[in-house]
Each structure stands twice: as C-alpha cells, then as structure tokens.
Amino acid sequence: MTAGAYRPPRDRVWFLRSRAYAVFVARELTSVFVAWTIAYLLLLIAAVTGGTLQEFAVLAARPWMIALNVLALAATTFHAVTFLNLAPKATVVRLDGWRVPDFMIQGGNHTAWLLVSAVLAWVVLR
Missing domain, CATH: 1.20.5 (Single alpha-helices involved in coiled-coils or other helix-helix interfaces)
Structure with missing residues (x-):
C-alpha cells in the first residue's frame, strides 16, 4: 500500500470566520442579482420596442417577480455601496x-x- 499525498480537510465556510471576508463573498454573490437586473431591463427594452409591453407588464406584476426584483434591488444597492466604499x-x-x-x-x-x-x-x- 502506497501512501498518498496529505490533503488537509477543506473548510467550506472559511469566509465566515472574518467579517471582511464575509462581506467580500456577499458582494461577489450579489453580482448574480446585478446580472438579473440587467437582463430584466433588457427584457423591458425588448418589450417596449417589440410591442409586447402589455405581456411584460402582466409578468412583472406577478408576486414572485415583484419579490425577486425587490431582492435584486436590495442586493444591487449593497453591491454598489460596498463597491463605492x-x-x-x-x-x-x-x-x-x-x-x-x-x-x-x-x-x-x-x-x-x-x-x-x-x-x-x-x-x-x-
């Protein structure tokens, strides 16, 4: 039997041990919501230029879409503030x-x- 190289156990929550690291990881994860905001605005522009604004308004008025966009607004605001800081x-x-x-x-x-x-x-x- 041959001995393999030593592999230390991985710490999957390493970023929670320091506030600075936790804020860094949170800011990076909010990039997903920034991307969603951009995609949503592109869908809005496509609906306005394509004449399908009524269908887009129906989709945008759904409770899950409103909740997603409120969450995206909060995440994007956090992302912007921490970036500017x-x-x-x-x-x-x-x-x-x-x-x-x-x-x-x-x-x-x-x-x-x-x-x-x-x-x-x-x-x-x-």
Missing part, C-alpha cells in the same frame, strides 16, 4: 502632493451616484 483603497488621488482623504473620495462617489439616480428618476417619472 472600496474606491479609496484602489485609487489614490493627490492634489499638489496632498493625498485626498478616503471620506472625500467615498463622499464624491456616493454623491455622484445619488445625482445620477435622481436625474434618471426625474426622466423616468415625469
């Missing part, structure tokens, strides 16, 4: 040798996000 770690901004503080970069990102959202809401809801 990471920007100062990925981007160092210097002005005349002075490093712009992290909170200013985060604040600028969140402000831009809110402004773009407000403009889009104004265009869609008017």
Whole structure:
C-alpha cells in the first residue's frame, strides 16, 4: 500500500470566520442579482420596442417577480455601496502632493451616484 499525498480537510465556510471576508463573498454573490437586473431591463427594452409591453407588464406584476426584483434591488444597492466604499483603497488621488482623504473620495462617489439616480428618476417619472 502506497501512501498518498496529505490533503488537509477543506473548510467550506472559511469566509465566515472574518467579517471582511464575509462581506467580500456577499458582494461577489450579489453580482448574480446585478446580472438579473440587467437582463430584466433588457427584457423591458425588448418589450417596449417589440410591442409586447402589455405581456411584460402582466409578468412583472406577478408576486414572485415583484419579490425577486425587490431582492435584486436590495442586493444591487449593497453591491454598489460596498463597491463605492472600496474606491479609496484602489485609487489614490493627490492634489499638489496632498493625498485626498478616503471620506472625500467615498463622499464624491456616493454623491455622484445619488445625482445620477435622481436625474434618471426625474426622466423616468415625469
């Protein structure tokens, strides 16, 4: 009998041992809901341009679809907020040798996000 190489047992929940890892994995998993949101918007555009908006509205009004889209909104919001909060770690901004503080970069990102959202809401809801 030959001895095989040692294989340590796998820890399938390694990310739950650290809050930072758990948030990282959660953010990565929310990418599925970001993809769903994009697919849903493409279906909406196809329904508007293809003349099948009435059928799409019937599908969109189903309780399971509403629940899925509410979950997708929450997941996409979490994804966006955590992504924007990471920007100062990925981007160092210097002005005349002075490093712009992290909170200013985060604040600028969140402000831009809110402004773009407000403009889009104004265009869609008017």
